[in-house]
C-alpha cells in the first residue's frame with residue numbers, strides 16, 4: 001500500500017537502531033554526553049561535523065543565514081565550494097538565538113539530511129535547476145517504504161540526536177514517577193509534541209533503540 005510520505009526514496013534504508021547509532025556518533029564527535037541538551041546556536045555557528053560521500057570523501061558542513069520567505073530553511077550541496085550548506089532563514093536564526101525548540105529540531109533534522117543523504121544532495125546539485133525536486137515531495141503519494149523515506153529518516157535521526165535513547169534511560173532511572181513528555185521537553189529543550197512522539201517510540205520499541 002502506498003503511504004503518504006513527505007520525502008523521496010532514500011538511497012538506503014535505516015532501522016531505528018541504525019539511526020540511533022548515527023546520532024550517537026554525532027554526539028561523540030561533539031563530545032556531548034547523551035544526557036545533555038544540544039546547544040543548537042553554538043552548533044549552527046560552528047559545525048564541527050563532516051559528512052562522508054559514498055567514496056569515503058569528507059565533505060564539510062556549514063551553516064548560513066539567507067533570505068527566505070516561507071521556509072524555515074533547507075540543505076544543499078555547493079558544487080563550487082564542495083561543501084554542504086544548511087541554510088536557515090532569518091526567522092530560524094532568530095529562533096536559534098532565542099534557544100527556541102523549533103530551531104533545535106530544524107538543525108537536527110537538516111543535519112540528518114547532510115549525514116544520511118550526502119550522495120543524494122550531491123546528485124541533486126548536479127541536476128539542472130528545472131529538474132530538481134529536492135528531498136521533499138509535499139504530500140504526494142509515495143511508492144516506497146517508510147524506513148526508506150528521506151523525511152522519515154531525517155525526522156527519526158533528529159529525535160535520536162536531540163533525545164538519545166541512552167539519555168532517556170538515564171532520565172527514567174532518575175525520575176521515580178517515570179518519564180513524561182513535559183519532563184523530556186524541559187530536559188532536552190524540545191517541544192512537548194516532539195517529546196511525546198519520542199516517548200511513544202521509546203516505550204513501544206525500546207529493544208530496537210539500543
Ligand SMILES: [Zn+2]
Nearest residue numbers: 109113151154
Ligand atoms: Zn527535510
